[in-house]
Amino acid sequence: MFKALVALTTPLLPEDYLSLVDPLWSTTELRGRVVAVRRETARATTLVIRPGRAWTGHRAGQYVRIGVDVDGVRHWRTYSLSGPEGGQDITITVQAVADGLVSRHLVDATPVGTIVRLEPAAGDFVLPSPVPSKLLMITAGSGITPVMSMLRTLGDHPDVVVLHSAPTADGVIFADELRARGAVVRHTGEQGRLDLAELDVRCPDWREREAYVCGPAGLLDAATAHWADHLDRLHVERFTPPARSAGGEGGTVCFGDREVDVDGGASLLEAGEDAGVLLPSGCRMGICFSCVLPLRDGQVRDLRTGEIHGEPGDLVQTCISGATGTARLDLPTT
């Protein structure tokens, strides 16, 4: 049946015509439509998105990659899903970053009706099954978003301790709902940052609880140190901006037959995309390996560590690798 339809639409696909009626009918691209926009704080907005039928759902705590057109250009970013498991729609809650092109666009300039591109939900920062009887959630800033998905999914779980931090009272995302769920919200601007040593007072049985921590790198590092003897109880989600290396050497990298000059601080992915090369990409933070390309020759530099590495045939993560002299990468065959 599909083949017969393709004979009518070749060289295009039936969906290229069906998308005129509803873009969500695409089968080659998972798309979603923004159906509601909710202001959370001065800097944060929740977008309710109705995904196409190919959406397979998510587990509380997982993230989604979302492709957004900003000033005509497609950008992909990763955001935690903030809504409960199940249901027809998904939600993301985005907090604008000062120089964040995409986050500011999503927070301030994304009206209802906008079409976005999606990838299936992913991530291991999820509740185990069955749900543990005692839980501890420690979050800061926008790190609340995956945990809010868990709290909303848990409903009236009898024993969840939530310690959330935000700089000011105005900046607390989900403030009313957190209060209603009995969360302890700390305003770090007045009270300073949470010292995990306080846990012995605030949550004396923290060692017995399954702990979920999401926030800035400093909090995650502190938690990893604090739980050193109970690491099996600790679950962390790291959301850090793309790694930059001011000291990168830069060089010239061939993507297929396209030669691109790569500045020292730029990732191969950014440099390639800026030059118009269509590259696979993923989380842009070095964790999902969606962006890997096989290295044909030369070497690359890990922007996070400065390590120079690479053997022919290695799969290079282009989002966190920079140039060091010349290298050639093979593009995926389409």
Add this chain to the structure above:
Amino acid sequence: MTAVLDTPTGTPTPPVRTVASRPSPVAAGLTAAQVEELGRRLDAIRDRVVASRGADDAAYIHSVIRKQRYLEIGGRALLFAGVLPPAWVAGTAMLAASKILENMELGHNVMHGQWDWMRDPKIHSTTWEWDNTSPAAAWKYTHNYEHHTYTNVVGRDRDVGYGILRMSDEQPWRPYYLGNPLWNALLATFFQWGVALHDLEAEKIASGEKSLKSIWPQLKAIGRKMRRQFTKDYLVFPALAGPFFLPVLAGNATANLVRNLWSHAIIFCGHFPDGAVQFTEEQLADETRGQWYLRQMLGSANLDGGPLFHLMTGNLSFQIEHHLFPDLPSNRYAEIAPEVRALCAEYGLEYTTGPLWKQYGQVLRTINRLALPPRVAGSPPASR
């Protein structure tokens, strides 16, 4: 019609000459420094457009895609009622317009990478396939690379005559070329098939540059594409119409014919009207960026018309601007054309342009003249 690009500084030179030329930094009466300055000023125009690409441009291409697809759906639907003459005429016209838009404003331009900056895999030079018997990959090689790099260089730019026509005084005359007008009429009629076969570079097999075996995968790709295109327009859609098989078949064939004639005319008006200059291979040696720009400007010709006309030519009516900046979005050529024209005036370069009937008349006259041996046909018209 080959230019002498070596003349004393400051002397205005008619760019059209019949003698072979020599490599030279001095072009069309300009000093080497002036040519490079011209190049930098063209670079500045390009940089400005690149920096200002944005949501409006994206909205433009999305809107053209939408209109083209609605036209196609509407045209094919009307053709199902094609036993009624008004429906047949309207359906065929809509389908022809859709195919012209699809080939020229969409296919040609998207495959140039004009819209790659949007990073939309649906509108990208690496993924686009067009409603034409020539497969995208082969087209991108012969067109984007060969034609746009070696524009109007006789012997290197295979668009000069498509291997079957004599389009330059530099091509030695043979009795075969007596058929020049006939070969051209056939090429125009079957233009999409001609372009597909053109991609095979069959003459390189004759000359031994390519082996028959090496073109086998290409031949298979072309065959597959041709079969799909043929099946769609001449079997599946007519069959769907049941008893109205023939009106649909005739409508589809007419739409393809109209598209062929139109695109052939527009494309030939891009480089072969009087005033457009051809070049020799020696002139390619050590060519600088400025000289490359100059060759594109002198070798291309524009067409005058209104916004709808420009759209239906895929903005190839701005052939000069397109050849200077083949990867800038086509909707921006109209905006930069006055600046390019002013630059031409400032540097004393001819900016060849004219209405379609006049330019195509000149092309046909040249095709007829070149059918005859030089001593019978006489010299080409000098610069206008």
